Amino acid sequence: MKIRKVWKNNMIIGFPVWFAIMSMAAEITAQDMSGKQIIQEVNDQFNPQTSYAKSKMTIITTSGDKRTLVSESWRKGAGEKTLVRYLEPKRVKGQAVLMLNSADDIWAYFPRTGRVRKLASHAKKQKMQGSDFSYEDMGGGDAFIDEYSAKRLEDEKVDKQACFKVELIRNPDSDQTYSRLVLWIVKENFVPIVIDYYSENDPTLNEKQLVQSDIRVIDDLPTAFKVVMYNKMDNTQTEVNVLDAKYNLDLDDNMFTERSLKK
Amino acid sequence: MKHPLMLSIFVGLLPLFGQEDVPVFGYYESQYMGREIGDNTCQLYSNKLRIDLEGDLSDRVTFGANINYITYNGMTAWNILELLDPFAAAEVQGGTESHFIVHFQDRNYLDNAFLKLAFDKFDLTAGKQQVSLGTGYAWNPLDIFNVKDLVDPTYEQPGHNAVRIDLPLTLDYMVTALFSPEDTWENSDKMLTVKGRLGHFDYSLTAAEKLWVLTDFTQVDPGTDYFIQLPERRRLYGFSAAGELLGLGLWSEYGYNVMESSNDFYELVIGSDYTIDSGTYLMAEWFHYSIGKTAVAEYGLNDWMRSYYNQRKAISKDQLYLYLMHPLTDLLMAGLSTIYNISDGSLALVPMLSYSFSDNVEIMGYLSYNNGEMGSVFASDQGPGGTLRARIYF
Numbered sequence: 001m002k003i004r005k006v007w008k009n010n011m012i013i014g015f016p017v018w019f020a021i022m023s024m025a026a027e028i029t030a031q032d033m034s035g036k037q038i039i040q041e042v043n044d045q046f047n048p049q050t051s052y053a054k055s056k057m058t059i060i061t062t063s064g065d066k067r068t069l070v071s072e073s074w075r076k077g078a079g080e081k082t083l084v085r086y087l088e089p090k091r092v093k094g095q096a097v098l099m100l101n102s103a104d105d106i107w108a109y110f111p112r113t114g115r116v117r118k119l120a121s122h123a124k125k126q127k128m129q130g131s132d133f134s135y136e137d138m139g140g141g142d143a144f145i146d147e148y149s150a151k152r153l154e155d156e157k158v159d160k161q162a163c164f165k166v167e168l169i170r171n172p173d174s175d176q177t178y179s180r181l182v183l184w185i186v187k188e189n190f191v192p193i194v195i196d197y198y199s200e201n202d203p204t205l206n207e208k209q210l211v212q213s214d215i216r217v218i219d220d221l222p223t224a225f226k227v228v229m230y231n232k233m234d235n236t237q238t239e240v241n242v243l244d245a246k247y248n249l250d251l252d253d254n255m256f257t258e259r260s261l262k263k
Numbered sequence: 264m265k266h267p268l269m270l271s272i273f274v275g276l277l278p279l280f281g282q283e284d285v286p287v288f289g290y291y292e293s294q295y296m297g298r299e300i301g302d303n304t305c306q307l308y309s310n311k312l313r314i315d316l317e318g319d320l321s322d323r324v325t326f327g328a329n330i331n332y333i334t335y336n337g338m339t340a341w342n343i344l345e346l347l348d349p350f351a352a353a354e355v356q357g358g359t360e361s362h363f364i365v366h367f368q369d370r371n372y373l374d375n376a377f378l379k380l381a382f383d384k385f386d387l388t389a390g391k392q393q394v395s396l397g398t399g400y401a402w403n404p405l406d407i408f409n410v411k412d413l414v415d416p417t418y419e420q421p422g423h424n425a426v427r428i429d430l431p432l433t434l435d436y437m438v439t440a441l442f443s444p445e446d447t448w449e450n451s452d453k454m455l456t457v458k459g460r461l462g463h464f465d466y467s468l469t470a471a472e473k474l475w476v477l478t479d480f481t482q483v484d485p486g487t488d489y490f491i492q493l494p495e496r497r498r499l500y501g502f503s504a505a506g507e508l509l510g511l512g513l514w515s516e517y518g519y520n521v522m523e524s525s526n527d528f529y530e531l532v533i534g535s536d537y538t539i540d541s542g543t544y545l546m547a548e549w550f551h552y553s554i555g556k557t558a559v560a561e562y563g564l565n566d567w568m569r570s571y572y573n574q575r576k577a578i579s580k581d582q583l584y585l586y587l588m589h590p591l592t593d594l595l596m597a598g599l600s601t602i603y604n605i606s607d608g609s610l611a612l613v614p615m616l617s618y619s620f621s622d623n624v625e626i627m628g629y630l631s632y633n634n635g636e637m638g639s640v641f642a643s644d645q646g647p648g649g650t651l652r653a654r655i656y657f
Contacts, residue, residue, distance in 0.1 A: 061593035067622055089622040090288050090656035094317075105463055112419045114393030118465050118505040120512030122538045130593060130619075200540065236593060258458070259386060259431055263325070 035152035035166045039183075042190045043145050047078035050251045054087075054244040059131050060237050069129055070243075074251055081256040082138065092129065098261045099135065102143065106135055109261045116258055125177050125200075132208065132231040132238040136177055147174040148181065155187075158194055162187045169203075179203045189222070191215070207233050218245045285318035289329065292654045299646025300345060306337045307367060313374075327392075328376040335367040346645065347567055348638035354481050354564035362490065375422035385430040391422040394441065396456070396469070397516045397532075398505040401584040401602075402550040402576060404518035404530030405501045407452070407473045408443075410573035413584070413602050414613055414631055415650075425452075435460040450474045464506030471499040475522070480568040495523040512536040528554040530576065546586040555580030557606045559638040578640055579606035594619040598629075602641065609635020609642060623656040 033041070052074050059067040070088040075081065082099040086092045094111035106119040124136040144150075148168035156165050163184040170179050180198035185191065193212055199205035214226040227240040254260060292311040297304055315329040343363045344352050355363065377390030397403030401416045409420040425443040432438060436459045443452035454471040475497035484491045501518030516532040534548035556562055557580050569575045583605055588598040600613040615629035628651040633641040 059593070063592070063594070065594060065621075067594075067619065090290075091623050091625065093288060093656075110417075112393075113417065114395040114420075118398070118512075118514075120507040120510075120536065122510060122512065122536075125540065126538050126542065234593070253434055254431065257431060257434055257437075259429055259437060263381075 033152070033164075035150035035164075038152060038164050038166050038185060038190070039144055039148075039150040039168065042185060042192060043142060047142070048247055049076065049078065050247070050249045051075050052244075052246040052249055052251075053242055056241045056243055057129075057131055057133075058239045058241070059129075060239070062235050067130065069131070074249075074255060076251045076253070076256060078142070081253075083256055083260065084138070086129070096261050097128070097135070098256060098258070099138070100256060103136055103138070107258065107261060111262075114262075116261060121175075132229040132234075132236055133240075134177065137229075143176060144168060144181075147171055147176045153182075156184060158184045158186075161193070163193070178207075191222070191224075207231070219247050221247055285316055285320075285326065287314060287316055288657060289314040290654050290656045292652060294650060294652045296648070296650045298648035305341070307335060307339065307341075308337045309367070310334045323381040325379040325381070326377075327379070329374050330371065331374050332371040334369045339367040341365045341367075343568070343571065347564070348562070348642065350560075350638060351562060351564045351567050356481060356483060359483055359490070377422075385428055388425075388427045388429075391424050392427065393420060394423045394425060394427075394443075395420065396454075398465075398503045398514040398534075399516045399532040399548060399550075400534060400546065400586070401548050402516075402530070402532050402582075404516050404532055404576075405467075405469050405471075405499070405503055407454075407471055407475075407497070407499055410576055414600070414611075414629065445474060462506070464504055466504040467502060469499065469501050469503070469518075473497050473499070475574075477525070477569060477574050478565075478572065480564050493524075495525060497522055510537070526554060528552070542590045544586075544588040546584075548584040548586075550577065550582045550584070552577045552580055552582075555606065559607050559636060562638060562640075579604055581605035600629075604635070604640045607635065607639040609633065609639035611641040620653075624653070625656075626651075626653045628652065 052072070054070070054072045057069045057071065059069075061067070068089065069086060069092065071084050071086045073082060073084045080100070080102055082103070083096065085096040086094070096109040098107045098109075099105070103124055104121065106123060107116055108119060109116050119135070125134050127133070128135050128138055148170055151167045151169065153165040153167055156163055163186055166183045166185060168181040168183070170176050177200050178197045179200055180203040182196040182198075183192045184194040186193055191212070195210045196206050197208040197210070199207050209230045209232065210227065211230070212224040212227045214224060215222050216225050217223070223242060223245050225242045228237055230237045290313050292313070294309045294311070296307045296309075310333065312332045313329055315327070317325070317327045319325050341364065343365060344355065344360060373391065375391050375393065377388050377392040379386060379388045394408045395406070396408070397405040401411060401413055403409070403411070408423050411420075412418060423443055425441050427439065427441045430438045430440070436457065439454075439456045439458070441452070441454040445451045452471070452473045454469065456467050456469045458465065458467045460466070474494055477493045477495075479491040479493055482491045483489065498521040499518050500521070501516070503514070503516040505514040507513060512535060514532075514534045517529065519527070519529045521527050530553070531551040532548060534546065536544065536546040538544045554575075555577050556566060562578055566575075566578045570578045581604075583603040585601040585603070586598065588596060591597050596617040598615045598617070600615070601610060602613070603610040610633075612632045612634070613629050615627065617625065617627040620626055628649065630647060630649040632647050633643055633645050635641045635643055637644055
């Protein structure tokens, strides 16, 4: 197998989101790669050590109403540490979320009361700021490798792009929310442009679908500037538009502490 | 404008508006509160304008402040004696009745105004600032600065004059020292907290000292023509923890109080929460107050009044707070708080609704129904009440 990496990976928002947005262009002769090898290849490349992003999240509710949030996020250690700080709307300005240990530990800060609240892991499954992304979606780490078993399915084309189709089945001892995921990964660059998420309790029930597009090169790294999560159960969707992205930053570990959360 | 001070503040602020380094934001809040008292439905309306200033004056210097302006109309004078049970009211000294009338007067005040300096090794915050201590939701035994409103425990607390140093020892450990000045060093509040992390649990150890002033509402000081004040030194030693056990969120908070002249006492909170897959959030919190009373017959005038004026956290010994919240739609949340007074068997039910009208507009309302014998903390004869609040952030 010969893999020549042209693009390094980058990361902006969250683990599955990250997974989808971040792209690598790779010239590859890998028609016989297994599902595990494909996922490993993508995972190896989408976990930069540090990154920053400013993004606008638009939530479209069942009634068609829109709610817009602007946030900044910093990540370190391949998604092991994440700090998200909300800038808009004014209602949530200054609120911040710190996730450590790949979102196993979550703290939320509320500036009007000056209070930091630790959230238990059951909160990971809940909607973050009412969006269609959960805290777990926004976390990071190697969950696709450690928590799931990969199986390659028959290749398919998506928007005229030749894609690997890979199924991830949750390991029996895993506490991940999704029982199964199906990914369409562009062969040319290993970008997962579509991910289907299946119910925790019913592997046949497709609850959410994530679609990424508008790939632009930032700091020599391809970055998806548009990510949409469709919630098929609630008939809602959340669109994330990246406003700014930076990579390979010098982020001190002190940035991912309660002291920094309150700044 | 009715208040010259506010006019001058606004004029003074005008040059700051629009400057990127000191952004101006805040909210306007309109609130209606009603309550059945006897044959009347008593109503109080309020309008609150809060203007926040916050700016990073440099990489290491942050300034924050907010100015509040509140107006009231409707029933702006409430006679507490009408709310007390007859046994407690019987203790009122003749000629002091007027002291039991609470007036809601228009007011403006600077709630927070602080400077935060970020040194390499620590942060120093000086000025009037939020001080939030403890892990409890409805009660905080470690918090000797604030007492939460049980019906609305997440409402913002007033700022406190203090100098505070946050000194990280490692990534997981931090020491916080706080000094809140009063007229003398001896009378000033002091606090030291060490926060740390063990596995998935956060914990803290706290020691604090405060001049605690109790009022004896049954006796008048002839010198001041007001109730006798009973200051004494209060030393608190406590801990808190928050984490997860068997999939449930779990927290605890304990404070032992050594009192200079009155009896020592302790407070304990244990709480747990869980979010089920439907998005329904469930929480329970138990509060034990060792000097609390255990039966209605023991409740006296001082118990009621000290509780009303936040000089004590509760009247009775044991209380349970249950909370359920469920998203009815993307924009509409429904909740139900149940405050059960284990000691006297009374309870308050507080159903609530919260609606996101737009990005920066929230509307929320709650009702409160009491169910308990006469004289209990949540006595049925203390008729139903409710609050409707709209808040616009700008």
